[in-house]
Amino acid sequence: MNEDRYLVRVEPSGTLLAVADGVGGEPGGELASSAAIEALSTRFFGASAELSRADALAAAMRDANDAVLGAAGESGQKGAASTLVAAAVSGDDAVVGNLGDSRAYLVRDSTIQRITADHSGVFPSSITRFVGDPNGVQPDVFVETLVPGDRLLLCSDGLTRHVPDEEIAAEVRSQDIEHAVNSLVDLAKERGGEDNITVVLYAARPRRLFADANLGLTDAILALLVVVVIAVAIAAVLFASGAYQTAP
Numbered sequence: 001m002n003e004d005r006y007l008v009r010v011e012p013s014g015t016l017l018a019v020a021d022g023v024g025g026e027p028g029g030e031l032a033s034s035a036a037i038e039a040l041s042t043r044f045f046g047a048s049a050e051l052s053r054a055d056a057l058a059a060a061m062r063d064a065n066d067a068v069l070g071a072a073g074e075s076g077q078k079g080a081a082s083t084l085v086a087a088a089v090s091g092d093d094a095v096v097g098n099l100g101d102s103r104a105y106l107v108r109d110s111t112i113q114r115i116t117a118d119h120s121g122v123f124p125s126s127i128t129r130f131v132g133d134p135n136g137v138q139p140d141v142f143v144e145t146l147v148p149g150d151r152l153l154l155c156s157d158g159l160t161r162h163v164p165d166e167e168i169a170a171e172v173r174s175q176d177i178e179h180a181v182n183s184l185v186d187l188a189k190e191r192g193g194e195d196n197i198t199v200v201l202y203a204a205r206p207r208r209l210f211a212d213a214n215l216g217l218t219d220a221i222l223a224l225l226v227v228v229v230i231a232v233a234i235a236a237v238l239f240a241s242g243a244y245q246t247a248p
């Protein structure tokens with residue numbers, strides 16, 4: 001069973017990226033991550049143009065919470081919940097929001113910055129903020145300005161539990177993004193891999209417009225190249241087929 005879900009949606013108004021990691025290891029986790037991603041995408045791109053992108057992202061994340069609660073109620077999967085990390089990129093502007101312990105990183109030159117702060121509880125792997133919370137949610141929202149060469153990485157804890165930040169940085173900056181995501185997922189699998197691993201990696205690249213003498217590098221539009229890898233750990237699959245197979 002794979003309880004991780006991701007989104008890469010490219011529209012003229014911008015690109016929306018997200019990772020959701022269903023909580024609890026039960027069918028409710030899968031239901032929650034799916035409902036969260038779907039609602040996030042619909043609501044973010046349907047938001048009024050009057051809203052700032054940061055406000056639109058926060059509102060879409062609150063709507064994702066409502067959607068998970070609704071789906072949980074309809075299906076009888078009470079307590080269905082999921083993490084949610086999302087990045088809305090337009091030009092050189094990146095707005096990042098999170099609930100839970102799925103993360104966003106910015107890798108620039110030789111540095112790696114953890115954009116998000118985990119909402120972790122006192123027990124191992126427990127989280128204090130998540131979609132599916134009947135008390136409502138308050139996502140953290142961060143605004144970053146991208147420069148050409150930046151790489152933006154979203155991932156579930158299946159990666160970060162096994163691969164430290166410095167190692168993530170080394171892999172991400174030493175190779176093209178397709179090889180980088182595969183290396184990261186391989187590392188996480190070698191070191192445990194009892195959880196789903198989802199990695200979404202973007203490269204911000206300058207896109208030259210038509211010849212325009214007044215166009216400096218800082219005015220160049222940034223284009224994103226995106227690669228996604230999801231790994232479902234073998235142990236998790238076996239466990240799911242044994243323990244969670246449900247009769248039709």
Ligand SMILES: [Mn+2]
Nearest residue numbers: 021157158195
């Ligand atoms: Mn996980």
